[in-house]
Amino acid sequence: MYTYKYKDLAFALYEALIPDPFYIELLREILGGEPEKREILMKYMDYSMKEGEKYGRLTIAGDPAYGATIWSQPLNPATDNEKSLLKKDFIKTHMGEPALKAYSTILSFMTEQLDPILHDAWYLSIAGIKPSSQGQGLGANLLMEILNETDKNGISTYLETFTPRNIRFYERMGYKIAKEVSEPVTGCPYWIMIREPLKVSSGVLYERP
Known part of the structure; x- marks a missing residue:
């Protein structure tokens, strides 16, 4: 039986991200209706937050929480392999073989890009x-805790989005499009x-030249 740590926040992430083609594909062959799919994707979000705590960074905004970011950091090969195996075992156990196949195929393709x-x-x-809670200017605050840290330490960050309307927001946060790709499993473009x-x-941030 799966044990939640962040159940309410997992539901918030489910609500925010269920339109994403990646998650639609993971749930495509799940039997049952919306309640069953919601529960499964909430488990995925909760697991991903716990994974972020262990292997990267998890930031949570609001009390009660209204949003979260999960960041992956570079890992040594052994730890990265451990993380990957645990994630795939979770997906196989709680989401099923079709979801694992979709996840693995999409991830492999996206990594190659x-x-x-x-x-x-x-x-x-x-x-x-x-x-x-969207449309209130909260997204920037959600990201800035980590972006301030990566700026201070001279670290680049990157992301992938299937959602065109997110592009302008991320551009305002300093991101630039590096590549547009057509993902074959979902049949959708992402950036x-x-x-x-x-x-x-001297502790002061300056704009890029």
């Missing part, structure tokens, strides 16, 4: 704000976006 220089960058794997760190001098 990345520039090798991004291996040292932080990856924004999940970011979501529950719909009732790889990269953010170079701001320059820091």
